[in-house]
Amino acid sequence: MNTDTPPSTAQTLADPDTPFAVVDVHKTLRNIDRLASKADQLGVTLRPHVKTAKSLDVAALLHHGTPCPVTVSTLAEAEAFADAGYTDITYAVGIDPHKLPRVIALLRRGVTLRVLLDSQEQAESVAAAARQAGIAIPAQLEIDCDGHRGGLKTNAPALLEAGRILNDADCLDGVLTHAGESYYVSTPDEQRLAAKNERDTAVAAADKLRTAGLPVSTVSVGSTPTAHAADDLTGVTELRAGNYVFFDLVMAGIGVCRIDDLALSVVVTVIGHRPEYGWIITDGGWMAMSRDRGTANQSQDQGYGLVTDLDGHLIPGLVMSAASQEHGTLTARDGATLPDLPVGTRLRILPNHACATAAQHHGYHVIDSSRPTTAAPGVQAIWNRISGW
Amino acid sequence: MNTDTPPSTAQTLADPDTPFAVVDVHKTLRNIDRLASKADQLGVTLRPHVKTAKSLDVAALLHHGTPCPVTVSTLAEAEAFADAGYTDITYAVGIDPHKLPRVIALLRRGVTLRVLLDSQEQAESVAAAARQAGIAIPAQLEIDCDGHRGGLKTNAPALLEAGRILNDADCLDGVLTHAGESYYVSTPDEQRLAAKNERDTAVAAADKLRTAGLPVSTVSVGSTPTAHAADDLTGVTELRAGNYVFFDLVMAGIGVCRIDDLALSVVVTVIGHRPEYGWIITDGGWMAMSRDRGTANQSQDQGYGLVTDLDGHLIPGLVMSAASQEHGTLTARDGATLPDLPVGTRLRILPNHACATAAQHHGYHVIDSSRPTTAAPGVQAIWNRISGW
Numbered sequence: 001m002n003t004d005t006p007p008s009t010a011q012t013l014a015d016p017d018t019p020f021a022v023v024d025v026h027k028t029l030r031n032i033d034r035l036a037s038k039a040d041q042l043g044v045t046l047r048p049h050v051k052t053a054k055s056l057d058v059a060a061l062l063h064h065g066t067p068c069p070v071t072v073s074t075l076a077e078a079e080a081f082a083d084a085g086y087t088d089i090t091y092a093v094g095i096d097p098h099k100l101p102r103v104i105a106l107l108r109r110g111v112t113l114r115v116l117l118d119s120q121e122q123a124e125s126v127a128a129a130a131r132q133a134g135i136a137i138p139a140q141l142e143i144d145c146d147g148h149r150g151g152l153k154t155n156a157p158a159l160l161e162a163g164r165i166l167n168d169a170d171c172l173d174g175v176l177t178h179a180g181e182s183y184y185v186s187t188p189d190e191q192r193l194a195a196k197n198e199r200d201t202a203v204a205a206a207d208k209l210r211t212a213g214l215p216v217s218t219v220s221v222g223s224t225p226t227a228h229a230a231d232d233l234t235g236v237t238e239l240r241a242g243n244y245v246f247f248d249l250v251m252a253g254i255g256v257c258r259i260d261d262l263a264l265s266v267v268v269t270v271i272g273h274r275p276e277y278g279w280i281i282t283d284g285g286w287m288a289m290s291r292d293r294g295t296a297n298q299s300q301d302q303g304y305g306l307v308t309d310l311d312g313h314l315i316p317g318l319v320m321s322a323a324s325q326e327h328g329t330l331t332a333r334d335g336a337t338l339p340d341l342p343v344g345t346r347l348r349i350l351p352n353h354a355c356a357t358a359a360q361h362h363g364y365h366v367i368d369s370s371r372p373t374t375a376a377p378g379v380q381a382i383w384n385r386i387s388g389w
Numbered sequence: 390m391n392t393d394t395p396p397s398t399a400q401t402l403a404d405p406d407t408p409f410a411v412v413d414v415h416k417t418l419r420n421i422d423r424l425a426s427k428a429d430q431l432g433v434t435l436r437p438h439v440k441t442a443k444s445l446d447v448a449a450l451l452h453h454g455t456p457c458p459v460t461v462s463t464l465a466e467a468e469a470f471a472d473a474g475y476t477d478i479t480y481a482v483g484i485d486p487h488k489l490p491r492v493i494a495l496l497r498r499g500v501t502l503r504v505l506l507d508s509q510e511q512a513e514s515v516a517a518a519a520r521q522a523g524i525a526i527p528a529q530l531e532i533d534c535d536g537h538r539g540g541l542k543t544n545a546p547a548l549l550e551a552g553r554i555l556n557d558a559d560c561l562d563g564v565l566t567h568a569g570e571s572y573y574v575s576t577p578d579e580q581r582l583a584a585k586n587e588r589d590t591a592v593a594a595a596d597k598l599r600t601a602g603l604p605v606s607t608v609s610v611g612s613t614p615t616a617h618a619a620d621d622l623t624g625v626t627e628l629r630a631g632n633y634v635f636f637d638l639v640m641a642g643i644g645v646c647r648i649d650d651l652a653l654s655v656v657v658t659v660i661g662h663r664p665e666y667g668w669i670i671t672d673g674g675w676m677a678m679s680r681d682r683g684t685a686n687q688s689q690d691q692g693y694g695l696v697t698d699l700d701g702h703l704i705p706g707l708v709m710s711a712a713s714q715e716h717g718t719l720t721a722r723d724g725a726t727l728p729d730l731p732v733g734t735r736l737r738i739l740p741n742h743a744c745a746t747a748a749q750h751h752g753y754h755v756i757d758s759s760r761p762t763t764a765a766p767g768v769q770a771i772w773n774r775i776s777g778w
Contacts, residue, residue, distance in 0.1 A: 017464070017485075017487060017488050017491070017778060018485065018487070018778070019778060020778070051714060051715075073676075073714055073715045074715065075406070093660070093672060093715045093716065094660035094661045094670065094672070094716075095660070096406075096407065096658040096660050096672055096732075096733065097732070097733050098406060098407070098658065098733065099406055102406070118661050119661060119662065119732060121731065121732045122660075122661075122732055125732075125733075144663075147666065149670065149713060149716055149718070150660075150661045150663065150670050150716065153665075180713065269485040269487065271482070271483035271484070271485050271511075271539070272483045272507050272508060272511075272539045273508065274533075274539065276542075277536065281483065281538065281539050283482060283483070283485055286681075286745065287462075287748060288778075290679070290680055291679055291680035291681040291682070291742075291745055292675075292680040293680070324538060324569065325440060325462055325744055325745075326440075326462045326463065326482045327482065327483075327538055327539065329538070342510065343485075343486070343508060343510045343511055343514075344485065344486050344487065344514075353680075355714055356675065356680055356714075359676060359749075360748075361777075362776070362777055387751070388751055389406060389407070389408060389409070389677075
C-alpha cells in the first residue's frame with residue numbers, strides 16, 4: 001500500500017473530526033483483483049476509469065504501483081495522471097473543441113491522450129486542430145449501444161463521415177461504447193445480455209469502418225456491470241470500468257457485488273435523538289454523502305445509505321433516510337428496533353453511489369480491514385483526490 | 390465589489406474551460422439588500438448563514454466589506470471566517486462533543502462562537518469542557534418548531550434541564566429555531582404562518598426558560614422562506630437565512646424569489662446531439678450541478694435546472710432533464726421546439742439548490758449583469774470557496 005501521506009500521529013477512525021471519507025484498502029484490492037482476473041480471462045486490456053476514486057494512490061493499487069492504461073472523465077484528471085507518469089489515457093467524454101489546446105499540450109508531453117466524439121463537426125474540429133498543431137490527436141468514435149447517452153448508432157451515416165475526416169488527419173484510433181443502461185438491469189442474465197450487446201455493437205461499428213477502408217485499432221467497451229458479466233469479448237481490445245474499485249449500494253442492489261465488498265464509507269457522529277419521530281440525527285448530511293439517491297428506483301431503496309458500526313459491521317434495519325446539508329437522519333425500517341446510540345457514537349455510512357459520495361471529500365482516510373485491531377480501525381494513510389475540471 | 394483575485398487576463402464567460410460556476414454580483418447584492426431592508430424593518434439583527442456561498446468575498450457584500458454576525462454550518466467555515474476577522478459566529482449544527490477543542494480554540498482567539506445543542510448529555514459535555522478549559526462556551530438550545538429535524542419541543546423537560554446545566558457553567562446564551570419545513574409550503578399565507586409559528590415557538594421557549602429563572606440573551610429564528618415572509622418578530626433578537634444570497638429554483642418554485650433573482654449558475658458547453666431522442670448533450674453533469682433534485686416534488690419539476698444563454702436569458706422550454714457524472718441532457722418540454730445549438734455553444738444552467746450546486750465547485754467566476762457588454766459577460770474576479778469540515 002502506498003503510504004506517501006502518513007497521518008501525523010497514529011490515528012484511528014475515532015480520532016479525526018467527522019464527517020470524513022474512509023477507504024478500506026483490503027476491499028479495494030480485492031475488488032481490483034477480481035476484475036483484473038476477469039480481464040485476463042477474457043484476453044483484453046483493462047483500462048480502469050479513474051473518475052470514481054480520482055486518486056493517484058488508489059490508481060497505484062491497480063497495477064502494482066506502476067502506471068497502467070486509464071480512462072479519465074476530466075482533463076484535470078488527465079493532467080494529474082500525466083504528471084504522475086501515466087502515458088496512456090483515454091478522455092471518455094465527448095470533446096468540446098475549446099478544450100483541444102489542453103489535449104494538444106498533453107500529447108506534446110508524450111502522453112497518448114485519446115479523445116472521444118460522435119459528430120462530423122467534432123471530427124472536423126479535431127482534424128483542423130491536429131493539422132494546425134502538426135500532431136495527430138488520437139480520436140475514438142463514440143458508439144451508442146443502448147440509447148443511454150451520447151454516441152452514434154452503427155448505421156448512422158455520420159459514423160463513416162466522421163471516421164473519414166479523422167483518418168484523413170491521421171487521427172482515427174477506434175471506437176468506444178459504454179452500456180450505461182446496464183446500471184438498471186438486475187439479473188445476471190440481463191447483465192450478460194447487456195455485455196453481449198455492448199460487445200456486438202462495438203465490433204459491428206469497427207467492422208463497418210474497416211469495411212469502408214478505415215483503420216480501427218481500439219475497440220473499447222465497458223461499464224462496471226457489463227465488465228463483470230461479459231463472457232466473450234472477441235473483437236474487443238479493451239475493457240473499461242470505474243465504480244468497481246469501491247462499489248456501492250447501487251451495484252450491490254443489482255447483484256454485481258455484495259454489500260461486504262463496499263470499500264468506501266463516510267464516518268459520522270450521532271449528534272441527537274428524536275425518539276418521538278424514531279430519528280437518530282448525525283453530523284453527516286448530503287454535504288458528506290452527496291444528494292445521490294441511486295437506489296431510489298431499485299427494488300430496495302437504501303435511502304442515503306446503510307449504517308455500520310465503526311468496524312464496518314452492518315447495523316441491521318438502520319438506514320440513513322433523510323439528509324440536509326450537515327445533518328443526516330437515521331431510522332429503523334421493517335419493524336427493526338432503533339438501536340441505542342448515544343450522542344458521540346461514531347458510525348459509518350455506506351453510500352448509494354461511490355463516485356458521487358467520494359466527490360464530496362478532499363481525500364480518504366485509509367484503513368485495512370484485514371488487520372485485526374482491538375481499538376477502532378487504524379488510519380494507515382491519507383490519500384488526496386483530484387478535483388475540478 | 391471585492392476583486393482580490395482578479396483574472397490573470399481580461400476574460401469573459403466564453404474563455405475558461407467548462408463547466409464552471411458563475412456568480413452575478415449585481416443579483417447577489419440585490420438579494421442581500423432585500424433581506425437587509427426587511428431585517429431593518431423588523432428591528433432584528435440579521436445573521437446571514439454563510440453555508441451557501443462559503444465565500445469570504447460573498448460575505449464581504451453582506452455588510453459593506455466589514456465583518457458582520459454570521460451563521461456557519463462547519464467549524465472549517467468558523468475558522469476561515471475567524472481568520473478573516475469575523476468575531477461573532479454561530480455554529481448552527483448540534484454540537485458533537487469531540488469538536489469542542491476546536492470551539493475552545495476559537496473562543497480563546499477572542500471569537501464569540503456559539504454552539505447549538507438539544508440534549509442534556511450535550512449540555513453536560515459543553516459544561517464540563519467549559520469548566521475544564523476555564524472559559525464560557527456560549528450555547529444555544531435548539532428548539533423544534535415544525536418537526537423538521539433536531540431540537541427540543543418547548544414543553545420538553547430536557548429544555549429546562551439542559552438550560553440549568555448550561556447556566557450553571559455560565560454557558561447559556563439563548564434559543565435558536567429553524568423552520569425547515571417552510572421550504573415545502575408554496576403560498577404567501579402558508580409562509581407567513583410558518584414565520585409566525587417559528588417566532589411564536591422561539592419566544593415561547595425563551596419565556597419558559599426565563600420563567601424558570603434562566604437568562605436568555607439570544608432568540609434566533611430563520612430560514613430563507615420565513616425570513617422573507619415574517620411580518621412581526623417581537624421577542625426575537627436575530628434572523629438567520631443563507632440561501633437568499635443566491636436563491637435557486639426551489640425558492641423560485643415556492644415564490645420566495647423570481648427566476649430572474651437567481652445569482653448562481655453553471656456554464657456548460659454543448660458536446661453532442663441525439664435528435665432521434667430529442668436530446669442535446671452538454672459537458673455539465675451532476676459533478677457540476679450536484680445530484681440535488683429539490684424541485685422534483687414541486688408543482689413544476691425543473692429537472693436538474695433551467696437553461697439560459699451565456700448572457701443569462703432563459704431559453705424557453707429547455708430543461709436539463711438528466712445527468713451523469715460529466716454529461717448533462719437537455720430536452721424541450723411542453724411542446725417547445727429544441728433550439729439549434731451547435732457543438733461548442735455555451736449555456737448557463739440555473740440550479741435547483743444553490744447550496745448543493747455551489748459545493749461542487751472550488752469557487753466562482755464573478756460577473757456583473759448591470760454592466761452592459763457587447764461580447765460575453767466579463768469576468769470581474771474569481772472568488773474561492775471554503776470546503777471540508
